[in-house]
Each structure stands twice: as C-alpha cells, then as structure tokens.
Amino acid sequence: MSGMNGTVQSRSERHSPKLYIIGYAASLVLTAISFVLALTHSMHVGPLVVLLTVLAGLQIIVQLFFFMHVTESEGPPYHVVLLTLGLIFTFAVALMSVWIMAFGTNVSY
Amino acid sequence: MSEALKHFADTYLMWNEGYLIWISDILIVLASIGIVAALTYFKKWKWLWRNWLTTVDHKKIGIMYLLAALLMFFRGGVDALLLRTQLAQPGEHFLSAEHYDQIFTTHGTIMILFMAMPFLFALFNIVVPLQIGARDVAFPYLNAISFWLFFFGAMIFNLSFVFGGSPDAGWTSYPPLTELGFDSGPGENYYLIGVQISGIGSMATGINFIATILKLRAPGMKLMRMPLFTWSTLASCIVIIFAFPALAIALALLTLDRIIGTDFFTMYHGGDPMMFINLFWVWGHPEVYIVVLPAFGVYSEVVATFTRKRIFGYSSMVASLMLIAVISYFVWAHHFFTMGAGADVNTFFAVASMMVGIPTGVKVFNWLFTMFRGRIRTTLPMLWTLGFIPNFAIGGATGIMLAAAPGDYQYHNSYFLIAHFHQMLIGGVVNGMLAGMYYWWPKMFGFTLNERLGKWAFWIFNIGFYICFMPQYALGFEGMQRRMYTYPTDMGWGSLNFVSTIGAYLMGIGFLFIVWQVLYSLRHMEKDTTGDPWDARTLEWSLPSPAPHYNFAVIPTISDRDVWWEAKEHHHTSDLLPKVDQIEDVHMPKNSARPFLLGLSFFVAGFGVIFNWYVLAFVGLAGIAACLIARALEDEEEYVLPAEEIVATEQSLGRV
C-alpha cells in the first residue's frame, strides 16, 4: 500500500510481489468462505446474504489496495473521494430501489 | 416502381400526415441547399472542416454547443407554441391527438436534453479552462467526441419529425405504453437511440471537466480560491457522472425490450414497468440539478461583478453546491409518490426533497447580501439574474409544496406541476444560461451585444413567462391534467388557458428579440478591446477577448480568490501578463477528424437500430470500432507551438 499520503511514493528499490501475493491469497480465502457458507446452507437466508455481502465488500478493499494502488496519485488523491461517493450512490440505488419497488401499500391478500 | 416509391414516401416520409410535415420537408431541403450553396460560393468548406469540424479547442467546441443550444431552443419553442395554440380554447382542432402527443414529447426531450444540456456544456467549455488558468480541458480529444455525440444524437432525434415519425409517449417515455405492443413505430426508437448517444457524450463531458478542475488548475489556485462558476461546474459534473449511467441503463433495457424482445418493462412474463420509472428518475431528478447548478454558478459570478462586491458567504456557497449535489441523489422517488410505495418510502423521499430547499435558500440569501451595500448595475446579465430571484422563490415554494407527499397526491401530473417545473427550468436554468451567455459573450466573440434590444427581450420574455405560467398553477387546482390534447368546454378551463397561450406567444416574441439583438450586434459591432468590458473579477477577464487559442502564454500564479479584481485594486495587473523570457514552447493537442467520424458512425449505427436495418447498424458499429482502435494505436497526439509564435501573438495583442 504505497503512497498513503496521497503522493506517489518514490522508491528506488525493486518493487516486490509481496502485496500481490497477499492480495491474491486474501481474495481466494474470502471467496472460499463465501462459497462454503452458501453451498452448505449453514445459516438462515437473511443473515447469510448480509454476511456474503460483507465478504464481497472486503474483496473490494483487497482489489483496491493490493492490486489497484488506489491511494496513489500525482497530487491529492481526489479520485478516492469520488470512488467513495460512487460506492455510496451505487448501494443507495440498489438498496433503495428494492425498498421502493417492494410496494408497501400494496393490497395484501 | 412508382408503387414502391409511394410506399416509401408514405411509410418514412409521412406524406399523408398533412401540411406540417410538408412545410418542414420543404424548409429542411431549402435550408440544406442554402447552407451547401453558401459554403461553396464563399469557398468555406475547408475553413469549416479545419476550423470547426475537426477542432479540439475548448473555446470553439463551446461556441458550437452554444449555436446548437440556441437552434434547439428555437425548435423546442416552436413546439411549445404549437401546444399552446392547440390548448388556447376548449375543443380546439388545430392539432390531432397524435400530433399533439408527438409535439409535447419532442418539446420536453429537446428542451431538457438538447437545449439545456448543450447550453451549459457551452458555458463549461468556454469558461472553465479560462477561469482556472488552463490551456484546454484535461482531454481535448474526448471533449470533441462529447460534442459530436451530442450533435449526432440531437440530429437523430430531430430527424424523426420528417422521417418515420416522432416519439409520442412523453419525454419520460413510461412503459408499457412505450413497448412494442402499444407503440410499434420507429418514433420511440428514435427517442431511445438519440438520447442514448448524446447521453454517452454527456458522461464523457462530466468525467472530462472533473479531471480538468481537479488536475489542471493554475499554481496557487487552491480549491477554496476557485471561482464559484467552476465550483458549480464541478458539482454539476459530479452529478452527471453518477446520474447518467442510470439513464443509460433505463434506455438500454427498454431498447432491449423493443429490439430483441426481453421482458424488463413489458406487461408480460413478469415484466415490471415501474422499474423503468424508478431508474429513469434516478437520473431524472439529479438531471434537474445538473442543469440548475451551473446556473447558480453564473448568478454568483454575475452578482459579484455587477455589484462590485465580493460574493457573500463563499464557503456557504461552496458547501451548499456540494450538499445539493449529494442530496439530489436521494430524492428521486418524489416523482412517483402515487405509485403505491410504502408510507415510509414516501415520507423519506418527501423529507429529503424538502431538504434541498435548505441549501438553495441559503444561496438566495447569500446573493441578496452580496447585493446589499454594493452598487448594482442593471446590465443584461444582472437583469436576468434579478429576474431569476422571484422566479426561484416562487418555484422553490411550490417545490416544497410538491415535496409534501399528501399534497403531491393532488398536484401530481396536473398543471400545478407543469407550472412548477417550468418556473424552475425557465426561471432558474434558462435565465441562468442567458445571463451566462450575455456575460461571457464578449469573451467568446470579442464584441458586446446591444443593450437596448436585450432589455426589450428581457422584459417581454419575463412578463410573458408570468402570464403563461401563473394561470397554470390555478389550472392545477381546477383539476386539469397534463398531456390532454384538448378539454371540454364545461370544465371552465378555457379562460385561464387562453391567458396562458398569450403569455407563451410573448415569450416567443422575447426570443425573437434575442435573435434580432444578435444579428443587430453583428452588423453594428461594438468591439471589446479591453478584454474586461464588465470590470469583472475572475481570471478569464485578464485575457484578451477572444482569448488566443493557447489561452495563457504563461500560466499565471494565483494568489487570491478574485484574482483579477485584486490585481486591479492593487495596481499589479502586470503580474498576470506574460513576460517574454518566460514564454516557452507549448504542446497543443492536434486537430482530429476522428471525433466527427466517430459521431457519424454512432449516427449510422443508431439509424440502423432504429429501423432494424442490421446491415447498416453493423457498418456503423464497425466504424465505431475502427475509430476507437485507431485512437488506441495512435502515438503523436500533440504538436509543438513554438515560443516565437506565441510571443508574436502576444505582441500583436499588446500584452508583452
């Protein structure tokens, strides 16, 4: 996770693959947990789906920090703000659409 | 042969549809011949190609956007007058139901997407790089692509009127009415494809200007030193990049329904038309803020300049812009309070919608207190700004009323709603865009517009506006729905509708005065030699009018918020002028024909999809792919503008 201060870190030494290997391992482990939890029907559907979504959320972090170098930038990393806003909006659209389209005052039979 | 020709003419040219079509056909043919003849006679083809069609210069692209916006304003305005003529009295037969439906659809779509959007892109392009001290936008080539996508999208949409038939289900295009079973003509396809193509261009513009503002500011221009128009552009572009994907998806899914027969929004196989409405407004409401935020920026610049005073509460102004941008994303369901979503949903979106009133109210107070203890010059930009405030106050009040969900059950789809959004979009957006046009006109073209004719235009347009739309609030309380092509005599809606139509015609006359004003000023040109005709405050006014194509010979260092005003106050304007020894070679982006060809390919592909002519669609798609691949493999995108040439230009402008 180079360049946490928002500027491109200058490194003269060779970049090592350590971060990438950790990231790959983490993504495989997280995926495996998801698959096992889901395919063994280990818990109730509601909490299970929440847990799966949390695990998927962790995978975003893995990709962003271990592979995509999200905090690197020339100058302040404004794109991090935009990505955060975008993530909030993405979840807002998806979840609020479900909420709206559930039609609360529907006639119930 | 003649049978085939007649079939073609009836199906695609709609020769049995009456005199409106014939007149349009003749006008289009005459106009095209006239343009071609004029270009040939004056030997301007090369000039057109080199200077305009292949340009990547943000200033020229801005001017092309402006021209397109004004043309579309005319087209949308004629639509409006046709609608108002039909509604002037009960039981009128000027238009048939089918024609009325088409015209209100094209009126709405054109005014929002092909008038308001290019108008504000025109201002973004012309102003933002100059205001932040940049030589161009971050991605000039992409900027040209944006323009041509908008242009060809608008072309496709406008073509529908004379080739195959216009869309007729409203600019909101709600399914299942827009599905094949109810609407089999090409009109709806025209809507979907035209708006989709220009929407892709809008997304690219949003990305481009965010990158420009965040990355290309002159040294010393901290975020909190940026002019408010640049801030409003940033806010607007943030909303663009997060809202337009929703439109793209809504339109794409409806297109899939119509072209390949999926069941997203049909009445069949579990299709859910309401999901389209949901997605459409995920874009649709933020869209309103996309177009109004830049207008806020214009007002902020204009008010400060023409009261000779620093803008009041700059930080509040910035905070409110950003708050509006974010809240705008959480209010979309107020467009369908009556859809039967739960009371919890309606309450949430009602309160969120009302909350938009807080930052906008703050902005109004800040503008007022900028004027307070200033010196108010009622020039044209200031007049349109002053005209905006009462409009916005009334429109804002009715907006809060509409946001109160139980009230909305009664206003929804009534003329009360029509009056409200026209008050916001004309009083808020059109006023702002015109104020901006007047304000930056000298910077674009190097001459000022005639004030006297402009004042006629202002007063006639604005008085016409109130006469047109105030009665419509009352009509809403009388229970008149939108989109009725006619109404019976016994409802008693006749007199108010008649008054409203008179107002609409006054607005039309006001627009003609603007056209007259421009033509008159072209003949009796009052050249702006100072570069700063308004005694203004921000960086763009330190440049000559019009700005040289590299904008800044030397990028200035910014030390203050109103940098040009402060320099004038403290008599060190020379700090913002280039010094010969500082002028270096500049890499400028090369002109390219590819953005134009890419737009053309989209046009061809879109046309193929609209009529299900798949060979044509394939040809267009191949063109798109070819343009993209050629760009990917391109190496040299820039050329070197030698320092000597810059020095010579600056010397001729008397700046070094």
Add this chain to the structure above:
Amino acid sequence: MKQGVWRRWSAISIVATGAIVLTSGCGSKYFVLHPAGPVGEKELHVILWSAVLTLLVIVPVLMLLAWIVWRYRDRPNNKAKYTPEWSESRLLEIVWWGIPIVIIGILGVYTGKVTFALTQPPEKDAKPLTVYVTSLDWKWLFQYPGQKIATVNYLNIPTGVPINFELTSDAPMNSFWVPSLGGQEYTMPGMATRLWLEADKPGTYYGHGANFTGSGFADMSFHVKAESPAQFNAWVKSVRASAHPLTTAGYKQLRKPSTVGDLTFSSFPPNLFNNTVWAEGGRYMQNSMPSMSSTVSTLGKNRGLTNHSN
C-alpha cells in the same frame, strides 16, 4: 428614466395577471381547494400549511430583493453605504441556515404524519365499501365485489362510507384521480394498489386518468356520484335487476383500445380483477402466490395484444 417606465409596465402586467387568476378563482371549480371528503381535506391542510410555511421565507425574500435593488442601485448620487470587501457574517449565515431547517423540520414531521394516516381508512366506524378499479385503453372499469355489479366510466358511492379502491391496469399505466375527493394513485399492470377515499357531501364529482396513456387519453374522464346509502342501495338493486352481465367475451371486447360512454353491468366474471392482476407473472412474488393462482383463467394468458415481433 426608461427604467422607471419598464418597472411600471411590468408591475401593471403582473398585477393584471394576478387579478385574472384570483377573480377566476372564486368559483367552486377549484376542486382541490374545496374537497368533498375527509381525505381531500387532510391533503388540503398539507397544501395550506406548506404554502404558509414557505411564504414565511418567500415574502421577506421578495421584499428584501425589491428594497436592496432600489437602495443600492448604481447611481452617481446614491448615498447608501458601499462595503466592497464585506463578505462574511457568522450570525447572518446561522440565521439563514437555521430558519429553513426549522421550517423543513416542522413540515417534514407533519407530512410524515399525514402520509401514514392516508394509508388508513378515513373513518374507522363505518364498514368500508370495496371497489375494484381497472384502467383500460381508454376507459375505466369499476367492479363492486360486494354488490357483484360493474360500471364503466362512472361510479356511484354512498356518502359517509370509506371507499377502499383497489387499483390495477389492463393497459398502459394510468392514475386514478378524483380531485374533489382526494389525491390520486397509479393503476399499474401486474400490480394492485390501494387508495382510500370518502365523500361526505352528496354530489357528482369529476374524475380523470392523470397519467398519459396514448391518443385516447384526453377522453378518459369519468364521474363519481355520491348519494345517501339508501339511494346507493336502491341503485345497486336497480342495476342488478335491469342491466346486462359482463361476460368474459364482453370484457375481452372492452379491453380493446376504444373510447366508450357510460356502461352498466349486472355482474362480472368471477375473479376478473385478481386474474387481471395475476396474469403474466403479475404480483411477482412466487412464494406469496395465493391458492387461487391455479385458477388463473385463460383470459390472462391469451391476451389480445402480442408484444413480441419475433
């Protein structure tokens, strides 16, 4: 000089417009402002309160604008104060961030309360009457499941009784709106929504579809006749005795795009409303599908309109 003339003219025209609007506003055709039932009244209260609360801000703004523009106009002999650098005031900013927040807070709470109240029957004591509403191209079908009768483009209701409208569409979505009685609700294919209305005063009220549905949309008006319960019952009896039944074939004919006048039917096919809603995967929720889903008639399956060209 010129400016003064402009101002006078604009003032005159604005006053004239206002006068026209107001003088024509005295009659009772302002349905929304003269509700005939408790639902419309509740909504009118929200309308009035929201108007008053926003006026609290709007009126001072407009007065301030006029005063400032007059006081600080750029004239050589203007003696008013000029402070070009004055641009911050913590106190003033707190005032105009604060006041709107308070107003929105009050209005928000009130809006929420009424929004929830409107999902309940307007009156708890009276037994509600259920009416099934189906919007068709371009007409309204009303079914009275309790009375087993049906009407097209008009409906009679008893006064003082809450009416439970259940709404759907067998055509493009529309919106069921009787402005004198209260707000509207969408009618949507594959969905059933509910709207409570009630008439307190007898009378005939204007109703219309409020969501555009194509070329026949302007003709989609209907009227609601509110009369005493006794008169209503007598009307139901006479309909049962005198009108023709609505058959399945008759409904198929009715749902074809056309405009018709008022129609009255002594009966309708059983489960017509439910079948309309449930046809073609309507109501959507597989696991909440009731037992009657198995009885979905062939009506829904073989609809007149085919959607797919291929």
Add this chain to the structure above:
Amino acid sequence: MSITPASASHHGRSHGPLEYRDPHQAVKITGFWIFLATDMLLFGCLFATYLVLRTHTDGGPTAAHLFDVPGFTAETFALLTSSFTGGLATLAMRNGNRKWVMIWMVLTMLLGLTFIGLEVQEFVADVGQGATAHRSAFLSAFYTLVGTHGTHVSIGLIWMLLTLIQIARRGLTAKTARKLFVVNLYWHFLDVVWVFIFTIVYLSGVVM
C-alpha cells in the same frame, strides 16, 4: 510545457512509478478512475434491476433451478487469478521488465478467454433448457447483468491486445506504461464486479 498545469510542467520526474512520471499521463489515470466510478453506477443500476426482478419468474426457471455450481466456481477462479496475474504485469512494468510484462499479460488474457468460454458455455446450456431472455423478467435481468459484465471482459481482452502491441512496438514508455496500468485497473474493477455477481446472483440464487 503542455496543456497540463505549470505545477507539473517540469518535464516529468525521474522517480515514482513509470506511469505517473509524465504529468500528462497522470491526469489520464485520474480520468480513468473517474470513469470507473461512472461504470460502477452503471453496474449498480443493473444490480438494482436484477434485485427487483429476481422473483419475477412468471412460473419459469428460477435461480435455484438454473445455476450450475461447478461452472460458476470455475469462472470465479479463472477471473480472480487473472486479476492477480494482471497485477503482476503492473509490477513487472514498474520494475521495467518488458519480457515479464508480456508473459503476465498473455497469461491474464488466456484466463480471461477461459472465463468468457465458460460463460458462453453456461449461457448455451441455460438456453438449451428453455431459459431464454424472453422467458421471464428474471431471466432478462440475469442475462443482461451477467452479459454486460461479459461484454466488459471481452472489450478488456481486445484492449489488452492493443496495449500489448504498443508495448511490443514502442517498449515501456511513460505512455505505454500508463496504458498498461489503466487497462489493469479496468481488469481489477471487473473482478470486483464479478465478486458481486457471484455473491448476489449465483450464491444468493442458489440458497434462496
């Protein structure tokens, strides 16, 4: 000096990752991040549509009937691994090692092709069971969401090929380095989208 601001006008720098050394290229990376935020919303809307239409099966095949566990497991593994190899290509680029850039990228593309092949196979099998996009709103939403991701992946493959051609021709310059970095950002992003697809579409579909 170019159109980029004066603050960055000294002709690049000698330190820092290669793709950031030319300020002109650095702006393009920022622009691409913004594009990714936009694309995220695009997928957000498709996910919203899928979530809403998930139950609208009209009596046709449901998620639980349709989804083939070994199939999407293999797809997932292929794509996760290709994200890793793509990352290693970026690393090799930063170390200035052109040969390994090419090797890792070719591997990434092969894994991407595998993914596309598996997906096409899955779709063909589903359609063979009568589960076409015309059958129900649920299936329309399913094919569109997963298909849009697949289209993105396919475009990514062509894009990688074009980038490789340029690196082969011109070597690792600031510009080709930026292009490689950007295409890999895109690739990692598609991996994230796939994580949500297997979570929300496949795994949730199998358990519900």
